[in-house]
Amino acid sequence: MNQIHIIRLLYGFELKKIFMRKTTWIILGIMTVLSVWIPFADLSSIGYSIDGKDISGYEMMLMDRDAARKLSGRVIDDQLLKEMQSAYHRNPKEDNSKEQADYTVDFSTGMESAFVSGDGEDSPEHENINIDGTAHSYSPVLSYITKIVENSNLALEVDETQLYQERRNGLSQTWNDQLLTEDEIAYWTDQEAQITVPFTYEYAGGWDALFEHIFPLNFMLLLLIAVCLSNVFSTEHLHRTNQLILSSRYGKTPLYLAKLSAGLTFGISCAFLLFLGNASACIRLYGADGLHAALQNVLPASSRPVSVGRAVLILFGLFLTVSMLYSIVTMFLSEWLKRSAAVMAILTGFMLLTMMFDIPYSYRIASQAYDLLPTTLLVEWQFWDDRLFSVFGTYLTNFQIAWTAYFMIGILLAWMGKRLYVRISRQ
């Protein structure tokens, strides 16, 4: 039998070992359900009232979706802005909503902020907008304009020139905050020139939701891989099965490759499952519209001249690459530390640390490197992290360099893991 055939047979056994553990099925089931549930949870946690009638988040989303679909294909120019503004101005400022949420985007951090007002009290920072027939049919555009100008009052007054100028101002502020060099600014200015202005409004609610969910999905993936793959190598040491394995003919390099391939297959399959589970739930709820729309429809602060569909593919590709990296790191630690509990402790500690800790833009190198970590990279606001990496005179974006770095780190760790595994024990 040739070695490829042996590796293939061993690969089957190694996959069997992973899937024979009850823990694998339990956590896989929980994470799959969660990935599908997230979009529904978004809607179930909020309620509205229109003209004294309570409506659910889901019903509100359906109304928004219908309105947005009707507006799809309209150029966001003076005409549309005037239509929207006059529709809102025809209705006096009366608040008949129990709870209404609107949000803005902070261009410097990318954080979305929700302003929730209730009991009919007007807030100086946020104006409640009456939702009724005509006005509501323009609410998707209003929300979108508010995202750009960061102020709902201004959104009801802005004209086309001012709108796109506000966006440019926001970009300049972001570039300034991110300490971009002249060359980087020139790069992005060039990219901006490829984006058609004025924008054409396209509804892309499903993909917008998917961009938001990639953050929790990423942590779920790490947790899932940490639990299921942390014992791929350690269990052989712990139960001393390694003595049998390492003394057998193909127990070294072929078995290592089989274990590694099985772990990678599991990790990538988990990424597929979580991403597709979430994407199908988002599409089921919001629809698959807007795949060909410009990314700026969903993320107006991004200067990347790509379609929503391409951005989804980039995100999906990164998610799969990250799953490979998580799998290799987990298996390397499993071989190195020889204790699955220690592996899980390190990975969950890393996950929690990067959730709570951030390095400000002012520490450019440290912050840029930190934001390349797989737990900090897969966030929608990374689409407007415009700091570039110069490699032999060519500028690479954060996603491009992360891809390359993850592959290189993965190969390096796989090689180091093999060295550890095949080395004859000295203890």
Place this chain on the structure above:
Amino acid sequence: MELIIDHVSKQYQNKIAADNISLKLMKGIYGLLGENGAGKTTLMRMICGVLKPDSGTIAMDGLDVATEEYRSHLGYLPQNFGYYPEFTGMDFLLYMSVLKGMPKTQAKRRIQELLELVSLQDVSRKKIKTYSGGMKQRLGIAQALLNRPQLLVLDEPTAGLDPKERVRFRNMIDRLGDESIVLLSTHIVSDIEHIADVVLMMQGGKLIYQGEWDSEKDLEDFYLQNISTQNISDKKTS
């Protein structure tokens, strides 16, 4: 066929587990006797390529212990090791047969033979976690014999076996000595006194006796005598 162990030493921090051991093993059964901690397991693990000696070499017919070819002739039953509890006995033997590079049809035939030999054919489809200690040990013996090894290393193979199984195991090993080098370690003298062609005795990491054994003689007396003599000599030296 010969296994040459040449000036092999191994030290763990302050303890010398194998002290400059040299041996030449040919076909036959070698009984390795020694108290717990004498260095038997360390020597066996080095012979199986699981543990790296600090110095010295181990080779069989010119093949170094670290090579794949060497391992292809090896069958090893470690002293204490775990199984995959969710695997069935059959799964485990199939897995081991792949690791040993056996073609599938040949492996299946051999597995059936061995399951019968170790009386596990009725439970081969049951998960290993349901097996008793003795059944696990018999499964371990079966995996060691899968590839008809030229070098069979058995570390305390009778641990966990009942008296009937012990006798059956001894008879099985007796036959294997005609075709292979069988190195069998134990601290129970009766396990080897009737089947070993050569007796090796270890104490404190040293090989204190090596010689052919006449099964008419009382090995236990001889062993105890040697061990106590060595203890006195060690005390005098220190």
